Amino acid sequence: MIELKNIGVQFSGRDILKDVSVMFNAGEIVGLVAPNGTGKSTLMNVIMNYINPISGKVILNDELEYTNKKNEVKMHQLVSMMPDQSDLYNQISGKEHLKIYSSMWNSNPKLIDSTIQELGMESYINKNTGTYSLGMRQRLCFAMQVVSDTQVMLMDEVMNGLDPTHVELISQILVKKKSEGKTVIVASHLLENLEKYADRIFFMKNGELILVNAISPGFEEREITTVRISEMTDSIKGEISKEFPETKVRSLPNGATLLDVRGYDSGELGNIVEFLKENQITEFSFGKVTLNDLYSMYYQEV
Template structure:
């Protein structure tokens, strides 16, 4: 469990984190989404005690907080952050890095070979990391955290530089760790992937963490919430708003128009379908608002940005 109590971080006159309070439970995968420079990395650095807040505190199991160095040592036995590629030693092999992390966290050494096998690293893990490609180095950094096997794992852009096959392999391994009861906190720009696997997704706004369900009610539920229409003509939009004045129509910066549905009643869906087909609009789909849609709505729209 992580209990975040009134955390505020300020750099100069800018409150990067502004009085944040929330709780994360064991067995949760938490997604953090925001443009660069809005507080994602700072938030995780506070959880690791790499950045000290102006006020507030973070409380872990057994009421432990970063009140002294002894407590920090105890907390870091069950909390870890995935290392950065710049943390790798080019003169050491991947296997030596994994042994180092297993030793530091006193985890089961059997995890080393299991993780190497799961991540398809056998053909290069005994080579020096100075010879690794970007994707190989990223897999090693992820493997190091898996081998540490802590109860709480934090990752900043874990999928960076990976091809789709390795994204899928890592995602499945994360689901396995979640099933083991670990808290996994991931900051990512790979939104389609994050939406598939995260239990809760938070966006950053003016120093606050905002639950995606606060922005769009029921966002995380698998219900028909919208019609997504590509390249909807201006005159069609005008006609739509005249015929359906109570239904919200929103156009994103990528040209996608979202028709936000007040309900998924068959009669309403039939009426909207007929309206579109009669005007030769055929490139549309029913579904829920995607995380990519939500990101565009929240960070790139001049209007309709929710007030916090």
């Protein structure tokens, strides 16, 4: 468990993080979502103590803080951030990288071979990383963090450069880490993928963390909350607002329209369907608001 308490960070007089207080729990996957330059990486760097906040503190397991070098060493045995591809040494093999990370964190050496096998890296792991493709290098960076086996795992764009097969594979491994009691914090632009496995998802804007479920109550539930319409004229939107004044109508930048039907019974839903049919609107579907929808609505003014 790791807690951020009243964290503030400023660059050039601008608030990057503003009085951020949040707790990330053991056995939880947390997603961080925001446009580039809005503070995701800064937040992770504060957790690692790579950036010193102007206010607030990071607390690990209710007791450890970055108050001195000795505590920092203790915390870095329990908290790790996935390395960047620029951190790789082109002249040594992928397996040597894994051995270095296992040694640095004093983890079980058996994790090296099991991780290689789990990620399907056997065919190239003994080759120098300078010969690796973008996807191979990204898998190696992820494998390095897996073998460190820390309690808290931070990942910034872990899926970068990966094909759909490996995106799914790494997603499954993240869920496995959660089942082992790890705290996994993932910043990602692959929203559809993130929505599948994250327990909580936060947007970042104006230096603040905003829980997605607070923006769209019931987002984490699996009930029908939305009618999605591919195309709808402004005049029809106006008619819907008159006919169903309790129904919130939202327009997305991609041209789609969402009707908020959270809590509606079958009769109320049927009335909306009849209205759409009467107005020759046939391309619509029932479901829930997606993370992509919320992102478009929340950041369309950014």
